[in-house]
């Protein structure tokens with residue numbers, strides 16, 4: 001939590017600024033609502049969600065007879081947590097079943113942080129005493145397999161890769177087969193994400209999934225989104241959601257944005273749980289997403 005707090009400190013500034021002005025008021029007036037609205041929109045919460053949050057906040061403060069900025073801040077925190085649908089299932093489905101490994105597909109646009117996220121997830125699982133195999137099905141970007149291999153040796157996971165330009169589906173198939181052979185708990189598959197060739201990308205991901213399913217079900221398809229791309233990232237997300245059944249989101253680079261409110265927009269617009277957040281480039285910079293902790297870190 002301390003790390004989350006420190007890393008989100010930049011996000012904190014955006015809300016923090018609005019809240020500081022708010023806290024210096026001795027009574028609440030109309031302007032307060034505008035300030036909260038500005039702070040939320042400025043933090044990329046999105047216009048619709050902001051309006052809803054502020055409307056609910058107005059209602060609650062009227063009912064409760066809220067007078068002070070401190071009370072208002074507490075209510076705002078409650079509304080932000082509610083907007084993140086705290087009851088959603090955010091567990092990572094990666095455990096073995098019926099003698100086959102749990103299979104996780106990792107998808108997203110190039111540069112979003114897929115390969116890094118695969119490495120970080122592997123690290124968490126291995127630290128938890130589980131065995132992991134990594135599949136380098138991003139055969140388009142030459143460096144990707146290399147990068148994944150580095151992560152593999154760093155965390156203690158075998159990596160299955162094909163020759164450059166190999167069919168991603170065949171690498172994914174081989175990875176799961178090898179995972180079964182070794183009896184590992186989890187197979188994580190890194191995929192390619194060339195958005196400029198939308199049809200090709202969708203075909204490719206669909207094929208990767210179908211081929212892997214010859215061995216057994218895909219348990220989790222994680223969409224990796226770069227938090228710094230803000231609302232634009234949501235459009236990209238839809239392309240991936242059309243290609244495969246995405247089951248959860250990993251929001252990366254939250255350490256590098258002043259707009260942490262994007263988490264709210266992502267969940268609301270995509271209807272998918274944010275399961276993990278990336279808070280840096282290092283192996284330990286991945287955290288499970290906890291709405292209450294997140295809001296706490298965000299509004300300080």
Ligand code: GDP
Pocket residue numbers: 108109110111112113114115116117144147252253254255256277278279280281285
């Ligand atoms: P891919 O193309 O989707 O596989 O993306 P990569 O995993 O290669 O990541 C692209 C860049 O983003 C790399 O320089 C990573 O170190 C960096 N990166 C990934 N996740 C995070 C994160 O949570 N925070 C920061 N600051 N950088 C990240």
